[in-house]
Amino acid sequence: METGFTKWIIVVTVVLCCLLELIDTSIVNVALTQMMGNLSATQQEVSWVVASYAIANVIVIPMTGFLAEQFGRRNYYFASVVIFTLASMACGQSTNIWELVAFRFIQGIGGGALMATSQSILIDTFPPKQLPLGQALFGMGVIIGPTIGPTLGGYIVDNYDWPWIFYVNVPVGILASIFTLTFIRDPERIKNAIPRPLREIDWAGIFLLILGVGSLQYVLEQGETKDWFEDPLINFFTACSAVGIIGFIWRELTAEKPIVDLRVLGKSRNLAVGAFLSFVLGFGLFASIFIFPIFTQRILGFTAAQTGFLLLPGALASGFMMPLIGRALQAGIPQKYMIPVGFIIFFFFTFWMSGKISPTAGESDFFWPLMVRGVGLGLIFLPITTMSLAGLQGKDAGQAAGITGMIRQLGGSFGVAIVGTYLERSLAQNRNSLSANISLYNGETVQRIQAFTQNFMSKGFPLEQARQQAYAALQGILMKQTSLITYSQIFTALGIFFLACLPLILLVKRVKVVGKISMDAH
Known part of the structure; x- marks a missing residue:
């Protein structure tokens, strides 16, 4: 158990590494168009820049407990930071799209270890009574990372060039590597562990x-x-x-x-429920952060940097909430009371957002809803994490951290995939529904076309060209109205999904002493 200056250096190290890993899940999204141009890649090819990193992440995360035991946690963590840092440099140096995809996969292998291993290092760093604070600091990285990724990426792309979204990782990675070797120590159980022979793996x-x-x-x-x-x-x-x-x-x-002991799910009902709630958390966190930038940039014309800075206050609100929630848990407030409040607040956010969707919406319209989102996610993440790992010891806790991390990541992938599909298909359905009301036999339609035509003629367009412009303007209005209805439906559906999961809280057993959370986790 570390104390004083060393403890806080370890905290800074692992939280920074956690932030780096999660920022890189979303930072590239705003740079894909620039990558396509510079690397002569198609839309389908450049999508692999995102997919390769995510695939590597989700494969490695559940194996972190085993790998830390096999090689020593400090050694494994140090190697992961080095791999992540070197791969980041290589990504920036890539000269074609498939080089970049390959280095992103390697970066994902290194990054996958940083999440679950960071969490277990914090658990061993803090004494029992301060564990909620340690988990709160870890939660700051989990919630803030995916949110500030587009902010940072948008700023870099607008002011520099796409390789710099990878180069910014390098100095932080070097610093984290030095701190890892200098300050992080393996607990006795890992020092004394005997690695498995290759034949027994x-x-x-x-x-x-x-x-x-x-x-x-x-x-x-x-x-x-x-x-x-x-x-x-x-x-x-x-x-x-x-x-x-x-x-x-x-x-x-x-x-x-x-390699991943799934039997641990049968040892703790709270872990089984927490694993599913982690899926829900990942779903809501990544789906909402996916759909909002699409709406603001496609419909409202915001830049990537504008959207990113708009998301930042809500992310900081989550970070501010974490220590407060940690103290509340430490004071004995049960997780099973906090989680429903977080779910209801998140539902309120989605309901509020669905009402804010309009063609005249500005940045000020979204500030408070996004702040509410940040508060809601803060109330969800930390109670779920502490509840899931409570009462588990040694290898069980390490396996549980890896399993919940993988499930949270898969929840995010499901959220983005389902929302993306729903968006495209609902746009088509809503467009068809609205188009049924537009006809040259409809008096209102004819009047609108005539008004547009007269307007364009007054600007100097000949009759035929003015009429074509009028049809195009009507089509534009139809598309915008279709989009507004669809985005509003998506936010409403996200809220209903969260409400539908509320009954699961009834299965949670109360954990009386938060301080006993998995002190022996890997």
Whole structure:
């Protein structure tokens, strides 16, 4: 157990690494168009820059407990920081799209370890009574990282060039590497652990994990681009994910020394419920951060930097809430009371946002709803995390951290995939519904076209060209109205999803002493 200056240096190190990992899940999104031009890539090819990182992440996260035990947690953490830093430099140096995709995959391998391992380091760094504070600091990175990614990315793309979204990782990575070697120590249980011989490693479990989760992540990342099950490759990887996941579950439940011990889910009902709630949290966190920039940039004409700065106060509100929630937990307020409040606040955010969707909305209209979102997510994340790991010790806690981290990541991928698909298909359906009311036999339609035509003629356009411009203007109004209805529906649906998950809180057992949370976690 560390104290004083060393403890806070460790905190700074792991929170920075956690932030880096999560920022890189979203920072590239605002730079994809520039990458397409500079690397002569198509839209489909450049989408792999995002997908490769996510696939590597979701494969590595559940294995972090085993890898920390096998190689020593400090060694594994240091190697992961180095891999992430070197891959970031290589990404910026890439000369073609497939080089960039390959280095992003390697970056994802290094980054995947930073989440679960950072959490376990904080657990071992803080004494029992201060554990909620340690978890709160970790939560700041989880909530703030995906939100400030577009902000930072938008600023860099607007003022510099896309390689700098990777170069900014390098100095932080170097500093984190030095601090890791200097200040982080393995607890006695890891120092004394005997690594498994190669023949005893669960190679079948590793293969099935890569096949199942990797294929599922590919389907979620690429499904909308390839029109889902109309594409043979999506069908193939869907089958691979089903075979891999079913085989992985069977293998890990029956193997003597599994790579990911799923039996830990049966040891704690709170962990099982917490795992599902982590999925819901990931779904809401990433889906809302995905759809809002699309709306502001496509419909309202905001720049990437404008959108990013608009999201920043809400992210900071989440960060501000974390220590307060940690103290509340430390004071004995049950998680099962906080989580429903967070869900209801998040629902209020989505309901408020659905009412704010309009063609005249400005930055000030979204400030307070996004602040409410930040408060709601703060009330959800920390109670779920502490509840999930409470009462688990040693290897069980390390496995639980990896499982919940993977499920939260998959929840985010499902959220983005489902919302993206819903957006495109609802746009088409709503457009067809509204188009039924527009006809040359409709008096209001004719009057609107005539008014537009007269307006364009008054600006010097000849009659035929003015009429064509009038039709185009009417089509533009139709498309904008369709978009507004669709985005409003999406926010409402997100809120209903959160409300529908509320009954799960009834399954949570009260944890009386927060300070006993998995002190022996990996």
